[in-house]
Amino acid sequence: MPGTMPGLGLDQFDEFGSEGTIYGLERLTLNNGLQDPSLLDMCLAYDLFHDAGLVAARCSFAHVTVNGNDLGIYMNVDSIKDPFLVRNFGSAAGNLYEGTTADFRENWIGVFEKKNNEDGSELNAVAETLLIEDDAQFLTAIATVIDMDKFMTYWALSGLIGDWDGYAGNANNFWLYNNPSTGLLEWMPWSLDDVFGRANPFSAFGTSSVAPTIFDNAALPHRLWQIASVRLQYEERLNELLDTIWDEPALLAVLDEREALITPIA
Numbered sequence: 001m002p003g004t005m006p007g008l009g010l011d012q013f014d015e016f017g018s019e020g021t022i023y024g025l026e027r028l029t030l031n032n033g034l035q036d037p038s039l040l041d042m043c044l045a046y047d048l049f050h051d052a053g054l055v056a057a058r059c060s061f062a063h064v065t066v067n068g069n070d071l072g073i074y075m076n077v078d079s080i081k082d083p084f085l086v087r088n089f090g091s092a093a094g095n096l097y098e099g100t101t102a103d104f105r106e107n108w109i110g111v112f113e114k115k116n117n118e119d120g121s122e123l124n125a126v127a128e129t130l131l132i133e134d135d136a137q138f139l140t141a142i143a144t145v146i147d148m149d150k151f152m153t154y155w156a157l158s159g160l161i162g163d164w165d166g167y168a169g170n171a172n173n174f175w176l177y178n179n180p181s182t183g184l185l186e187w188m189p190w191s192l193d194d195v196f197g198r199a200n201p202f203s204a205f206g207t208s209s210v211a212p213t214i215f216d217n218a219a220l221p222h223r224l225w226q227i228a229s230v231r232l233q234y235e236e237r238l239n240e241l242l243d244t245i246w247d248e249p250a251l252l253a254v255l256d257e258r259e260a261l262i263t264p265i266a
Helices: 041-051 082-089 121-129 135-142 148-160 219-225 228-244 248-262
Strands: 008-010 028-031 059-066 069-077 096-099 174-179 184-189
Touching (some): 028 059, 041 069, 041 184, 041 248, 059 248, 082 174, 121 174, 148 184, 148 219, 148 228
Antiparallel strands (some): 008 028, 028 069, 174 184
């Protein structure tokens, strides 16, 4: 059953006589699918981020046994380390941050985990830019620190798949990387085990009059959503995703194939 065993991070393979890697990987990150009883949501969500042209972890299934004890199916996702950065960005020289309940709001910015530096200047630049009251000046300034085209895709796709526990919805479960080739911050999704299933993504629910395809709880999307031109851009990007990567018959066929693969074990 998903979530009955802890997630696992494995490294130091050379302690047992190997060359220090398994299939070229120095580390394995195995997610237990805590909030995904189907075991199908996570890899499909990562696939969609890839299809949208964004950097995201690769995802596959792993049947895990330990000393003869069957732990069942885990999701094997890329570890966000230097090899991942080199493969996707061509360089690991940029600053990397992990966001777990972290944001650019006052008293939240210190929660970002600095993974390969002690600088944090990009984070402070975003926080300062968010204080600009004039919309035109804000949009100009924010584009000098964030890849806004990619962020709009990340934001819209997060809404489309119902990633309520990601950055836009809950200021949680995301990575930031300062791409050395552009000098701009890019968002990467993480821990996509609770998507696709909270409600109909195209209708309002509860007492809200806003469809849950729009998450604006974190500082950046909240500021952006106050600007009429950005709201139009968000709608356009959402429609672009629906017209390009949201091929429902193809997605259902992938789910059927993967369900057949894991059912004998899961």
